Amino acid sequence: MTGLQTAAQAMLAATARLRAAGVDDPARDARLLLAHAARIEASRVTLIAPEELQPEIAERYDQLISLRAIRVPVSHLLGEREFYGRKFWVSRDVLDPRPETETLIEAALSAPFDHVLDLGVGSGCILITLLAERTSASGVGVDLSEAACLQASANAVEHHVEGRVDIVRSNWFENIDGQFDLIVSNPPYVSVEEMADLSPEVKEHEPRMALTDEGDGLGAYRRIAASAPDFLLPGGRILVEIGPTQAKKVGALFDAAGLVDVRVIPDLDGRDRVVGAKMPG
Numbered sequence: 564m565t566g567l568q569t570a571a572q573a574m575l576a577a578t579a580r581l582r583a584a585g586v587d588d589p590a591r592d593a594r595l596l597l598a599h600a601a602r603i604e605a606s607r608v609t610l611i612a613p614e615e616l617q618p619e620i621a622e623r624y625d626q627l628i629s630l631r632a633i634r635v636p637v638s639h640l641l642g643e644r645e646f647y648g649r650k651f652w653v654s655r656d657v658l659d660p661r662p663e664t665e666t667l668i669e670a671a672l673s674a675p676f677d678h679v680l681d682l683g684v685g686s687g688c689i690l691i692t693l694l695a696e697r698t699s700a701s702g703v704g705v706d707l708s709e710a711a712c713l714q715a716s717a718n719a720v721e722h723h724v725e726g727r728v729d730i731v732r733s734n735w736f737e738n739i740d741g742q743f744d745l746i747v748s749n750p751p752y753v754s755v756e757e758m759a760d761l762s763p764e765v766k767e768h769e770p771r772m773a774l775t776d777e778g779d780g781l782g783a784y785r786r787i788a789a790s791a792p793d794f795l796l797p798g799g800r801i802l803v804e805i806g807p808t809q810a811k812k813v814g815a816l817f818d819a820a821g822l823v824d825v826r827v828i829p830d831l832d833g834r835d836r837v838v839g840a841k842m843p844g
C-alpha cells in the first residue's frame with residue numbers, strides 16, 4: 564500500500580502539532596493517544612512504530628490529536644486516570660484525580676478507621692481508594708453535582724466497593740446523618756482571582772464548581788470546619804487537602820471549631836498539602 568504513514572511518522576507529526584498548540588509534554592501525549600487510537604497498551608507503541616497505520620486508526624488518531632490541540636485533557640480523551648495504583652473513570656463532569664491527593668490517602672491510611680465521610684467525592688478517587696485499601700470499612704461520599712455522584716457510583720462498582728458505600732447528593736453536610744471516625748475532603752480551593760492563572764486544560768475543561776468557591780478559596784473550609792464537630796466521633800480525624808498557601812488559615816478554622824492536634828502534612832514536592840485535626844476524645 565502507498566500513502567499510509569507509519570505509526571512513528573504519525574506520532575512525530577502529532578507531536579509537532581501539539582507542541583505548536585502549547586501542550587506541556589507533546590511527545591508523551593502523542594504516544595498515549597496513539598495507543599488509545601490503536602487500542603493497544605502504551606508500552607506496545609514502540610513495537611508498532613515501523614508499521615503503517617490503518618486508515619481507521621489514523622482517522623481516530625487525527626480526531627484525538629485535534630481535541631488535544633484545543634487542550635482537552637488526555638484523561639478525558641482516554642476516559643480514565645490512574646490514582647493510587649487504580650484506574651478511575653473520569654469525564655468532564657469531575658475533577659481529574661491528582662497525584663498530590665495521594666498525600667491525603669497516605670495520611671488517612673496511617674491510622675485505623677471504620678466509617679468515613681468524603682465531602683466533595685467527585686470521581687470517588689479518595690473514598691473508593693480508602694475503602695479498597697481497608698476492606699472492613701464503609702463510607703459515605705457526597706457531592707452537590709449529580710453527574711459527579713453518578714461517576715463516583717460507577718467507580719465504586721468498578722472497584723467492587725459498592726456494597727460498602729453510599730453516594731449522596733448533598734450541599735456539604737446538609738443531607739448527612741450519623742457520625743464518622745474519619746472525614747476527608749478535597750474541596751474547591753482556588754480563589755476566584757487565581758482562576759485566570761490556571762492552564763486551559765483545567766480552566767476550560769474541568770467543572771468550575773470543583774475548582775473554586777467563587778470567593779477567597781476558603782469558603783468550603785469554613786463550612787466544613789463549622790459542622791465537622793457534629794459529625795465526628797470522639798477522637799475522630801478530619802483530613803483536608805489544601806492549596807500550598809492555605810495551611811495557616813485552614814488550621815485556624817479547625818482550631819476555632821474546637822478541633823485539636825492540628826497538623827500540616829507536605830506533599831512529595833515539600834509543599835503544604837493536607838491539614839489534619841482531631842475531635843477531642
Ligand SMILES: C[S@@+](CC[C@H](N)C(=O)[O-])C[C@H]1O[C@@H](n2cnc3c(N)ncnc32)[C@H](O)[C@@H]1O
Nearest residue numbers: 658683684685706707708734735749750751773
Ligand atoms: C476539588 S474536587 C475533588 C473531587 C475528588 N474528591 C478528588 O479529590 O479528585 C471538589 C468536589 O467538591 C464538589 N463540591 C463543590 N461544592 C460542593 C458543595 N457545596 N457540596 C458538596 N460538594 C461540592 C465538586 O462538585 C467537586 O466534585
